[in-house]
Amino acid sequence: MARLLSRKVPLAELHCHLGGAVTPAIMWGIAHAQGIRLPTKDYWEFRDMITVSSRRSRSFEGYLQLFHWTELIQSSPLAVERAVYEVVGGAYRKNNITTMELRFNPMKRNRGGEQDLDHIIAAALRGMDKATLEYPVKPGLIFCLDRAFPYELNEIIVEKAIAWRDRGVVGVDIAGPESATFRVADYKRLYRRARQFGLGLTVHTGEAGPIDEVARVIDQLEPDRIGHGVKAAYDPRAMAMLRDRGIVLEICPSSNLNTAVVSGWDEFRWIFDTFRRNEVRFTINTDGPEMLKTYIRDELATLGRLGILSLHDQQQAAATSLAASFVRNVSDVPTSLKKPARRTVVEREEA
Numbered sequence: 044m045a046r047l048l049s050r051k052v053p054l055a056e057l058h059c060h061l062g063g064a065v066t067p068a069i070m071w072g073i074a075h076a077q078g079i080r081l082p083t084k085d086y087w088e089f090r091d092m093i094t095v096s097s098r099r100s101r102s103f104e105g106y107l108q109l110f111h112w113t114e115l116i117q118s119s120p121l122a123v124e125r126a127v128y129e130v131v132g133g134a135y136r137k138n139n140i141t142t143m144e145l146r147f148n149p150m151k152r153n154r155g156g157e158q159d160l161d162h163i164i165a166a167a168l169r170g171m172d173k174a175t176l177e178y179p180v181k182p183g184l185i186f187c188l189d190r191a192f193p194y195e196l197n198e199i200i201v202e203k204a205i206a207w208r209d210r211g212v213v214g215v216d217i218a219g220p221e222s223a224t225f226r227v228a229d230y231k232r233l234y235r236r237a238r239q240f241g242l243g244l245t246v247h248t249g250e251a252g253p254i255d256e257v258a259r260v261i262d263q264l265e266p267d268r269i270g271h272g273v274k275a276a277y278d279p280r281a282m283a284m285l286r287d288r289g290i291v292l293e294i295c296p297s298s299n300l301n302t303a304v305v306s307g308w309d310e311f312r313w314i315f316d317t318f319r320r321n322e323v324r325f326t327i328n329t330d331g332p333e334m335l336k337t338y339i340r341d342e343l344a345t346l347g348r349l350g351i352l353s354l355h356d357q358q359q360a361a362a363t364s365l366a367a368s369f370v371r372n373v374s375d376v377p378t379s380l381k382k383p384a385r386r387t388v389v390e391r392e393e394a
Contacts, residue, residue, distance in 0.1 A: 046354040047347050048361060054339055055142035055364035056134055056328055058270055058293035060187075060218075061123075061167075062113040062147065063331015064130040067093060073125055074116045081112075094334050095301050103251040103302040107220055109334055118152045120166035127170030127184075135178040138338050142368050145171075146185035146216055149203065150196060164203060168211045183213030183370040185245065190219040194229060201233050205240045213369035214243030216270060221252055227263045234264045243267050243369030245293065249274040249281070250304050257281040266290060268367060273299055276317040285323045291367040292323065296346065297337045298330035312351045319356075326364040327357075 065073075067090040074081055083089055091098075093113050099105060117126050127145060134140035152163045164184075171182045186204045188197040197217075204212045215237050217230065234244055246264060249257040249272035257275040260266065261284045272292040275281040285292070299305040305314070318325050327346070332338050343360070346352040352360070 048340070048343050048354065048357040050139060050340065052358070052361055053139055053141040053365070054361055055144070055326075055368050055370075056138075056140050056339060057144050057268070057326050057364055057368060058295055058328035058330055059130070059134075059143070059145055060110075060147060060331050061117065061126055061130065061145055062110040062151075063334030064145070064329075065113070065117070065126045066129070066133070066333050069125070069129050070113060070116050073122050077116070077119060077122060079116060094336060101301050101303045103304065104220070106298070106302045113334070114151045117147075118154050119158060120162045123152055123163055124166040124170040124173075127167045128173045129170075131171055131174035131180055131182045132178050134332075135174075135180045138340050140339065141180055142365055142370050143180055143182040144185055144213065144369060145182065146187050146214075146218075148187040148189055148200070148218070150192070150200060151189075160199075160203060164207055164212070168207070171211055181370045182211065183368075184211055185214040185216050185243070185369070186212060187216045187218040188230075190217065190222040190225040192219075193224075197230070198233060201237050204237065204242055208240055208242060212242070213371075214245060214267075216245045216247065218247045218270070227256070227259050231263050234266070238265075245270050247271060250299070251302070254278050254281075258284055261285070261288065261290060267369070268293055271295060271299065271304070273305055273311075273314055275323075276314045282317070282321040282323060286321055289324070291363060292318070292325040293328050294325050295328045295330035296342050297335050301335060308345075308349055308351065311346075312349070315346075315351055315356075324363050324367070325360060326367060327352075327360050328364075 071086055071089055081089060093109055117123055130145055131143050134143050149160055149163045153160050167184055186200050188200050201215055204215050238244060244266040245268040246260050246266045247270040248260045254274045254277050257272060258278060258281040268291045270293045296311060305311055327342050329337055329339055343357050347357055
């Protein structure tokens with residue numbers, strides 16, 4: 044039998060969307076408390092409506108559609124506070140996750156401007172604070188920009204992240220479906236500004252988009268981490284850039300299988316072999332544990348049982364997650380496993 048990671052080993056979740064992380068029962072209660080008219084009065088139908096199902100075809104677009112109702116239900120200060128509190132506390136109780144990064148787009152929680160954006164953000168931080176009073180968890184929020192948003196709206200999100208950085212906002216991300224109006228180069232200045240204020244940088248790429256986008260994102264935005272990034276395994280240039288710059292991948296196996304970005308576990312075996320061969324560091328995450336009906340330890344256990352990741356690989360991924368977290372004070376990580384200091388563009392060119 045494959046050796047599995049001990050449940051006593053603390054974990055970090057680096058890639059988890061708020062819209063996919065709240066249990067359906069809690070979402071059901073929040074919806075009714077707010078008087079939201081749902082398309083069904085049957086709880087079991089509702090659960091199927093916001094989670095993956097074998098009856099639903101697997102596709103990237105289909106997966107994104109699941110967020111329609113979860114984002115709507117979470118669209119108020121009270122709902123966001125409850126949702127964040129439940130996710131952070133639940134992550135510790137269920138998986139011994141002691142470092143929790145939770146990402147969401149605050150503009151997709153304010154009902155198109157009806158709710159005040161700062162109230163939404165403050166509510167999310169209150170939820171984090173309540174959870175940390177009860178559990179030994181170090182949480183942080185990542186704000187997601189959206190490829191389908193005009194630049195001006197995404198710029199507001201970055202400015203809000205900067206304004207709230209001392210209260211628990213730890214990074215920014217770019218997510219959402221592919222868009223004809225989105226250009227990576229347009230966000231170079233905005234990402235540089237976020238970095239100047241100490242925010243961590245990550246980007247969804249190497250998932251549903253073109254293979255060469257990974258290298259383009261690295262070159263233009265210089266992120267600390269890449270969300271998903273599985274397609275980078277097919278691009279030698281991207282592999283070299285990830286290795287040389289110490290960029291960490293946030294791999295979400297069940298999510299990539301559900302969206303059909305990865306065809307199956309055999310392809311994942313080749314992808315992870317390629318990462319190891321090229322000395323590219325990676326972490327294991329869920330993307331949305333309740334929506335995908337999985338947890339980090341389930342992901343690690345499956346990868347171990349299939350012989351894709353050895354126990355050492357699992358331990359290394361867990362240590363990398365703690366070391367690469369945007370949440371500060373990761374003093375419990377051995378010095379040898381901490382992320383190397385980033386070199387500036389000038390330093391890299393001189394090297």
